[in-house]
Amino acid sequence: MSVRTRIAPSPTGEFHVGGLRTLLFNYAWAKKNNGQFLIRIEDTDRNRFVDGATNRILEVIKEYGLDWDEGPVKGGDCGPYIQSERLNIYREYIQRLLESKNAYYCFCTPERLDKLREQYSSENKTFKYDRHCLSLNDFEINNRIDSGVKYVIRLLVPEDELVTYEDVVLGEISVPSKEIDDQVLMKSDGYPTYHFAVVVDDYLMKITHVLRGVEWLPSTPKHILLYKFFGFPLPKFGHLPNLKNLGSSKKMSKRDGSVFAIDFLKEGYLPEAMLNFLMFLGWNPGTEKEIYSLDEFIQDFDLSKIHQTDLVSFNKEKLDWFNNQYLWKLTNEEFLERLKYWSHRFNTPCLIQDLSEIYSHLQLLKIISLIKERITVFSDFDKSVDYFINSPQVDSLVLGKYSNDPKKVLEFFYELISSQSDFSFEKLDPLLHNTVKENGFSMKEYFMTLRIALTGETVTPPIIDIICVLGKDITLIRIKSALQNF
RNA sequence: GACCCUAUCGUCUAAAGGUCAGGACACCGGAUUUUCAUUCCGAUAAUCGGGGUUCGAUUCCCCGUAGGGUCACCA
Numbered sequence: 001m002s003v004r005t006r007i008a009p010s011p012t013g014e015f016h017v018g019g020l021r022t023l024l025f026n027y028a029w030a031k032k033n034n035g036q037f038l039i040r041i042e043d044t045d046r047n048r049f050v051d052g053a054t055n056r057i058l059e060v061i062k063e064y065g066l067d068w069d070e071g072p073v074k075g076g077d078c079g080p081y082i083q084s085e086r087l088n089i090y091r092e093y094i095q096r097l098l099e100s101k102n103a104y105y106c107f108c109t110p111e112r113l114d115k116l117r118e119q120y121s122s123e124n125k126t127f128k129y130d131r132h133c134l135s136l137n138d139f140e141i142n143n144r145i146d147s148g149v150k151y152v153i154r155l156l157v158p159e160d161e162l163v164t165y166e167d168v169v170l171g172e173i174s175v176p177s178k179e180i181d182d183q184v185l186m187k188s189d190g191y192p193t194y195h196f197a198v199v200v201d202d203y204l205m206k207i208t209h210v211l212r213g214v215e216w217l218p219s220t221p222k223h224i225l226l227y228k229f230f231g232f233p234l235p236k237f238g239h240l241p242n243l244k245n246l247g248s249s250k251k252m253s254k255r256d257g258s259v260f261a262i263d264f265l266k267e268g269y270l271p272e273a274m275l276n277f278l279m280f281l282g283w284n285p286g287t288e289k290e291i292y293s294l295d296e297f298i299q300d301f302d303l304s305k306i307h308q309t310d311l312v313s314f315n316k317e318k319l320d321w322f323n324n325q326y327l328w329k330l331t332n333e334e335f336l337e338r339l340k341y342w343s344h345r346f347n348t349p350c351l352i353q354d355l356s357e358i359y360s361h362l363q364l365l366k367i368i369s370l371i372k373e374r375i376t377v378f379s380d381f382d383k384s385v386d387y388f389i390n391s392p393q394v395d396s397l398v399l400g401k402y403s404n405d406p407k408k409v410l411e412f413f414y415e416l417i418s419s420q421s422d423f424s425f426e427k428l429d430p431l432l433h434n435t436v437k438e439n440g441f442s443m444k445e446y447f448m449t450l451r452i453a454l455t456g457e458t459v460t461p462p463i464i465d466i467i468c469v470l471g472k473d474i475t476l477i478r479i480k481s482a483l484q485n486f
Numbered sequence: 487g488a489c490c491c492u493a494u495c496g497u498c499u500a501a502a503g504g505u506c507a508g509g510a511c512a513c514c515g516g517a518u519u520u521u522c523a524u525u526c527c528g529a530u531a532a533u534c535g536g537g538g539u540u541c542g543a544u545u546c547c548c549c550g551u552a553g554g555g556u557c558a559c560c561a
Binding site for chain 2: 008009010012042044045047048106110113117120121123124125126127128150152170173174175176179180181183184186187188189191193194195198213214215216217218219221239241242244246247249250251280281284285286287288290304307308309310311312313315317318320321324328373374375402433436437442443444445446447448450451457458459460461462463464
């Protein structure tokens, strides 16, 4: 039987990075086994439904370079893949449960349940439905239904049974059935609850492995019971650690900063770097290899290497490191293309446009080679290229930061540079260095002062590289303008 | 509170009874004839506590402690 995994997001907002991590693991496991990865939209909560959310979720997934074999838009043999379009299926299956007496009608009002809950909590007990409606006979039930009383359908949990299963991550998990509540399966609005729909759909969609966050661990026994009542074969369950922020002991939440998958793309992280970072959130190959392409991850991914823990930290410094690794690996040409795509795709104004108007393609690539290893994300680009566009405003105070006689330094460079016709790095670099050295001048004094005059900054790429990009005319103009301070 | 899960350097983790407890990120020090960044060396740093089992426990068991998750007609 072929391995089939899925991810089942709810269209209640933007796609969370944690969801992306879970997706990645499910995706890799299916691909590793030449199986299928599906997406199913779980939109049974009409109150939290957000219009357009489904499309945005699918779009981010594609933006990260991931795809699905069956699901919304694509279709497939087990559709529809949107739960609100499967209502008749759930009705059919709930009927089976009712007939086999594994489920029952409940007419209790929310008010009564709230009161019950209060009572339990005041006695420091875990809430469990008291089966108030279980004793109703068919006549009473039909009577209420006919007269329009709102009802739900509940799971009839066995009295005393040990529900046990083998979690592929955590190992054997067992819970006594007396701890399990008679879960609502069908809501009074005719929509199924998650617990019911997930079992029916995973069965009908032939899902073989369910990898999901640990928050689902406590409800897994309910699902197991449903599989058993239906006589469905059990898929393998595996529960993944949740994501937390560094130093926190709670699940990642909006107040900690970016949590949506899209946010990191907007900031200018490379999708492949994000994916690589996410792979290690709850998994480790057991070797020292850290840089993983998607294909390599699929090769090495293994369920037995998933971490048995509750929380793993989303360490942004490590993410930055990953992004740097990938940024440096890009050729200058690729970097340029990616930067332009990023600016265009996320509608972010970027100085690369202005630079393109001033400089030739070759000069652009040179600038990129200078900037590439000095920035972490694309959104850092602008702040490191300003002086390639605008002439700096400098005064005698900053010019004198490294020199007692900046005028002399600048005049020296003006002379030297104006006499030079070959502006290649190979010629210019030895010329400037050697001349400074031959005269016994301080390298630091001379080059730092030149750097300030040309860029207005004390921290830049090597100044001679910058001169080569700027060209003779602009270089001389900027030195001259700096000299006007004296 | 009940139930379930978890516990190794500051952080993320490796070591499926025998290792000088390994790696990476961060931090610190040094080198790379101008700053920054890269790169390269180097240093510091960990098995939650207490009992067992064993010739031997990070690893297996028990008890504490700490953390997390769940206890909805939300997923």
